[in-house]
Amino acid sequence: MKKLHLVALFTLMALLLAACGTDDESNGSGEGEEEEGTTLYKVGIDTTYPPFEYEEDGEYVGIDIDVISAIADNQGFEIEFSAMDFSGIIPSLQAGQLDIAMGGMSITDERKETVDFSDPYFDSGLTLVVNEDNSSITTMEDLAGKTVAVKNGTTGALHAEEHAEEIGYEVKQFNDSPAMFQEVANGNADVLMEDYPVIAYAIAQNDLGLQIVGDRLNGDQYGIAVLKGENSDLLEQINAGLAELKDSGEYDEIMSKYLAE
Incomplete structure (x- = not known):
């Protein structure tokens, strides 16, 4: 009987330990981090790129900053900006150091091999x-x-x-x-x-x-990027938030703030 009690006790302890080990832990794999019940996403930007991204009085400002911040507010997630050279943004995304890539990033077939783009949010050239x-x-x-x-x-x-x-x-x-x-x-x-x-x-x-x-050399469009095939849920949120910004008129307000003639 004592042996049966011991076996039952060890079995119960093993089950409790297994249950304790099943909680999800945050990581840098592009899936965001949990912060007080809200998902935090890291956004790569290039602050030498006004009017889209630049620094003013110690704060990050610009079209991209306002657009992704408004999308985050609309969709209920948090963001944290990481400033770097533009050429390092996609490699940092691939390395799991970022979740979202911006920087006035043109949608190209070459970049589509590495990232998934949102719907276009700006017509450039x-x-x-x-x-x-x-x-x-x-x-x-x-x-x-x-x-x-x-x-x-x-x-x-x-x-x-x-x-x-x-x-x-x-x-x-x-x-x-x-x-x-x-x-x-x-x-x-x-x-x-x-x-x-x-x-x-x-x-x-x-x-x-x-x-x-001269005339414009091409008809580029800018998009918001996530790592290819790894973050479809976040991409859906970005597209949904962007659509709502355009429907509400907030998108036009952001553009006129920086590009008013």
Whole structure:
């Protein structure tokens, strides 16, 4: 009888220990973390990218910041921003250090191999930018024999690389937009390729010594990204929140706040 009692006691203890070990633990696998009953998602941003993401008085501000914050409020989850170079955002997402990737990120077939995009939230497009005294460049064909500045990891960089051999120009890569702007303003590069809203905002806000020339080079759209095949529930929330922002008029309010003419 004592042996039976001992077996029963050990069995009960084993069951209790097993039950204690079944609680889910938060991790960095792109599934968010539980914080006081609310899921916390880490958002990768590039704060050298106004009007979409930049720092002002110690706070992160911009179109992307307002859009994802409004979506989070609408869908009932929390977010935490992680600022980094744009080229490091997708690798950090792949490494499980981020849950959401932004940064004025154009939706491309190449990026779709790694991430899943939300519905588009902004219509953009690349443009050529030259020194304000330059009147010799207005089209891609004018770039033959020139030096083209681009920001590493962007669609501008991809577009420049794709046409460099065909047209015959040199491509110089930079890690941030201000350095790229300065290179052209100083005459160390002849032209840069940048998303139209970004450079239009920068020129309007600062005396950069630059001007936009020619027609848009493409018709890019920006999307919010999550790791491919890993976070479909979060993507559904993002799309639902974005749709509600547009229906309520809050989306238009955010855009007019930063892009009012």
